[in-house]
Amino acid sequence: MRDSVSSSAMTDQHIDQLFLQARTHSAWLDQPVAPQLLQKLYAMTAMGPTSANCSPLRVIFVCSPQAKERLLPHMAAGNREKTRQAPVTAILAYDLDFPEQLATLYPHEPSAPSWFTSSADATRIAALRNGSLQGGYFILAARSLGLDCGPMGGFDAEAVAQAFFPDRPYEVNFLCNLGYGDDQALHPRLPRLSFETACEVV
Numbered sequence: 396m397r398d399s400v401s402s403s404a405m406t407d408q409h410i411d412q413l414f415l416q417a418r419t420h421s422a423w424l425d426q427p428v429a430p431q432l433l434q435k436l437y438a439m440t441a442m443g444p445t446s447a448n449c450s451p452l453r454v455i456f457v458c459s460p461q462a463k464e465r466l467l468p469h470m471a472a473g474n475r476e477k478t479r480q481a482p483v484t485a486i487l488a489y490d491l492d493f494p495e496q497l498a499t500l501y502p503h504e505p506s507a508p509s510w511f512t513s514s515a516d517a518t519r520i521a522a523l524r525n526g527s528l529q530g531g532y533f534i535l536a537a538r539s540l541g542l543d544c545g546p547m548g549g550f551d552a553e554a555v556a557q558a559f560f561p562d563r564p565y566e567v568n569f570l571c572n573l574g575y576g577d578d579q580a581l582h583p584r585l586p587r588l589s590f591e592t593a594c595e596v597v
Contacts, residue, residue: 412538417543419544420576421572426482428483428574432540435540436533437454439536440529440536441529445529446524447500448497450493451491453489453563453565455559455560457483463484465559466558466559469551471549477545477572478572481574482575486555487526487529487530487569489568490563490564494511494512494518495508534571537573542575545572546570547571547572
């Protein structure tokens with residue numbers, strides 16, 4: 396039987412790191428992120444569940460100044476400087492051709508690709524839904540590895556896709572700055588909706 400006291404204390408620490416004390420960062424310390432950490436981040440993200448293990452997420456980690464300069468013109472003005480400062484900006488996209496990977500990812504069911512290909516809209520909805528699930532796992536995995544995150548909209552998705560995924564059937568979902576945030580630049584945490592406002596038990 397597990398020690399409930401020590402297990403609870405460890406769980407509380409992890410909950411704080413992942414949720415209760417974690418913040419969205421816009422200012423960054425001048426501290427690089429090791430490439431090996433990005434590999435571990437993806438390996439953890441990939442373990443999260445998706446429909447029939449379809450795994451449509453595709454990621455480019457923008458790290459070099461040259462790559463940042465390709466990205467910045469396609470971003471809203473308010474997102475440019477914080478992205479320039481961040482050690483890494485992840486472009487999280489989803490692959491509209493993801494059913495082609497199901498022979499590898501879901502090999503016990505040969506008909507699985509047909510579950511997602513009845514129409515172009517059905518394929519896109521599944522890619523967006525499951526890619527977004529993986530995006531959530533991505534943020535939690537990053538936090539668990541000690542990284543801070545700054546997920547963003549505010550960019551020209553088609554232009555970013557053309558700049559970084561030319562000739563590939565990928566659509567960009569969102570961007571996420573990664574690194575070690577400057578806690579001194581944080582504003583007070585904004586309120587959240589209560590359980591009673593946001594939820595029902597039926």
